[in-house]
Amino acid sequence: MTDLSALxxxxxGGPARExxxxxxxxxxxxxxxxxxxxxxxxxxxxxxxxxxVADEGFDGTVIHVATRGVERLPSEAGRVRLRVQAGEPWDxxxxxxxxxxWAGIEALSGxxxxxxxxxxxxxxxxxxxxxxxLVAIDFLDYLDGDVQRLSTADLxxxxxxxxxxxxxxxxxxxxxxxxxETGDGLGTPVAYDQLAGALGVAIGExxxxxxxxxxxxxxxASKGMVLDPADQDSVSAGSFFTNPIVGENFARTLPxxxxxxxxxxxxxxxxxxxxxxxxxPLQAHDTRVKLSAAWLIERAGIGKxxxxxxxxAAVSSKHTLAITNTGGAxxxxxxxxxxxxxxxxxxxxxxxxxxxxxxxGLEL
Numbered sequence: 001m002t003d004l005s006a007l008x009x010x011x012x013g014g015p016a017r018e019x020x021x022x023x024x025x026x027x028x029x030x031x032x033x034x035x036x037x038x039x040x041x042x043x044x045x046x047x048x049x050x051x052x053v054a055d056e057g058f059d060g061t062v063i064h065v066a067t068r069g070v071e072r073l074p075s076e077a078g079r080v081r082l083r084v085q086a087g088e089p090w091d092x093x094x095x096x097x098x099x100x101x102w103a104g105i106e107a108l109s110g111x112x113x114x115x116x117x118x119x120x121x122x123x124x125x126x127x128x129x130x131x132x133x134l135v136a137i138d139f140l141d142y143l144d145g146d147v148q149r150l151s152t153a154d155l156x157x158x159x160x161x162x163x164x165x166x167x168x169x170x171x172x173x174x175x176x177x178x179x180x181e182t183g184d185g186l187g188t189p190v191a192y193d194q195l196a197g198a199l200g201v202a203i204g205e206x207x208x209x210x211x212x213x214x215x216x217x218x219x220x221a222s223k224g225m226v227l228d229p230a231d232q233d234s235v236s237a238g239s240f241f242t243n244p245i246v247g248e249n250f251a252r253t254l255p256x257x258x259x260x261x262x263x264x265x266x267x268x269x270x271x272x273x274x275x276x277x278x279x280x281p282l283q284a285h286d287t288r289v290k291l292s293a294a295w296l297i298e299r300a301g302i303g304k305x306x307x308x309x310x311x312x313a314a315v316s317s318k319h320t321l322a323i324t325n326t327g328g329a330x331x332x333x334x335x336x337x338x339x340x341x342x343x344x345x346x347x348x349x350x351x352x353x354x355x356x357x358x359x360x361g362l363e364l
Contacts, residue, residue, distance in 0.1 A: 008048035010237045012331040014057025021064045046114030054361030055331045080179040086116025098209040102179040104133040106187045106212040110220040116172040120164045122157040127191030131157040135176040142169035160242045187212045223319035237357040239321040241293040248287040263288040294320045300344040313337045335362045
């Protein structure tokens, strides 16, 4: 029996009945086929930064993806095509790209977890999203056991979601990216106000890849979003809630001061799993608007450092989007705080926050 708290960044969760570590792609495929051939439940674990497991643990087999490797593929001049193993730590990949002078993911620095998890929720930060550089993934499909190549279009990537997160079962084996070989060491144009402010440049300007990476890591560290043994606020699963996406008509009912960012005029069809309710229904031709979950949480009366009486789970002292383990917290304490925040925001604004981490054996 392996305690999953030791394998997740939130440091909560009970034992798995069985743990299988796959160090190569072949081992990963073989482990999946063996587990899928049985009747027991299974769970995939990468870097453990986006998963919270119940105190009771997981009564099944956990496949721990520990595959490593970055392969450069043939590409057009000025482009860099990479095939990255799913278990490769994401930030190590970003650091390597910056060192090599390859642009396109420098603003995604400091994000914990494995590369294979990146396309599942289309990771994004500071004006960059994975979807802008992702070419395809190699995917081991649960239904037929075959390896398939899924393009970016096949994945239906959207804000923090994909067809995999919406329910398509299987395992990401490798991720194919296309970056820009800059030659001058400069990154892509800065596209996020906060990052531009930290760098002292205007939106659209370019800075060196190293400057961009250092600035992003400093911003994330200021919010407790960089794994650091000396920082209690980093014992978390990162942002616990995604920024809600609502219709423009609903957004107009919120206080005028509420931050909002229009996204598109004609929203694509939404894939809604059973039991899931969007923050508010989108009407035909209703512009999608992204809200600030942090603003909603704070205006619902929940500030930095908030905790329920007697609980060892708390809102980060640096950033209201994160729930942290202040020492010895249980998964149930984390879930209780998340439910309290969810209830307060819904009661105050009518917006249903959605959890960003995968909750195993837990519910909001």
